[in-house]
Amino acid sequence: MKVKYYKLSINDFYYYGSTIQSLRQRYNEHKSWNKWNLDWTDGKIELLEEIDCSNNEERRKIEQKYIDRNINDDKCLNERLAFISDEDTIIRNKLVNKVWNENNKDKVSINYEKRKNTVIECDKCGKKIKSSGISRHKKSDSCGKVTYTNIKNIYKNKQGLYYIMITRGGFSYYEPGFSTIEEAVARKNIIYEK
Numbered sequence: 110m111k112v113k114y115y116k117l118s119i120n121d122f123y124y125y126g127s128t129i130q131s132l133r134q135r136y137n138e139h140k141s142w143n144k145w146n147l148d149w150t151d152g153k154i155e156l157l158e159e160i161d162c163s164n165n166e167e168r169r170k171i172e173q174k175y176i177d178r179n180i181n182d183d184k185c186l187n188e189r190l191a192f193i194s195d196e197d198t199i200i201r202n203k204l205v206n207k208v209w210n211e212n213n214k215d216k217v218s219i220n221y222e223k224r225k226n227t228v229i230e231c232d233k234c235g236k237k238i239k240s241s242g243i244s245r246h247k248k249s250d251s252c253g254k255v256t257y258t259n260i261k262n263i264y265k266n267k268q269g270l271y272y273i274m275i276t277r278g279g280f281s282y283y284e285p286g287f288s289t290i291e292e293a294v295a296r297k298n299i300i301y302e303k
Contacts, residue, residue, distance in 0.1 A: 112162045114172060117186075119145070119152045124186040125175040127168055132156060145186055166192070 110129055117124040117139055128135040136154040143149070157175070162168040169192035179185040193201070210217050227240040231252060238246045246252055270288060 110162055110168075111159060112168050112171075113159050114157045114175065115154050116157055116175075117152070117154050119147045119149060119186075122147060122184050122186050123179075125157075125172065125179070127172045127191075 112127050112129055113132060113135075114125070114127050115132055115135065117126065117136065122145070124139070126135070130138075132154050136152070139154075140149050140152065160171060162171070172191035173193075176185075176187045176191055180187065228237050229240050229243060230236070231238055231243065231246060233247060234252050236246070236252070
């Protein structure tokens with residue numbers, strides 16, 4: 110795609126941008142938005158260069174070079190970056206989070222205490238765990254090995270297979286088709302207490 114890089118000048122202020130439209134169309138869009146609340150009588154747009162870009166990322170990188178040259182000038186109207194790399198995004202987010210945490214220490218400590226003391230049930234094994242340790246618990250060996258201590262009824266059908274009714278947390282269900290209780294226990298990782 111053919112990309113036009115331009116400088117929009119309004120009185121003493123200026124703005125760098127890129128477009129695939131004609132410069133006249135782009136100028137009229139800026140003028141109709143008028144987000145800077147400036148007098149447009151002396152406004153003009155000039156072509157800096159026209160480059161064939163393969164994608165929008167490449168387009169934004171080139172536009173960012175123009176912005177970087179003038180970002181510290183008070184007359185530059187560019188408020189946002191045209192391009193930011195993934196590494197810079199990570200660094201920027203860390204800084205933003207650090208500043209927010211420093212300015213909101215009371216909220217951070219209250220939220221931490223709430224999370225630390227909240228007890229939730231693991232969706233994998235059903236154990237009750239403090240929410241601050243749930244991710245570590247899910248990675249542990251003990252998660253996934255369900256412990257059932259209440260085996261109420263054992264039924265045997267005509268074919269000699271066992272059906273076990275298991276109650277867990279007020280919910281009962283049947284484990285069908287095992288030749289022995291030990292087999293059922295071993296297959297489902299159930300700790301069977303006699």
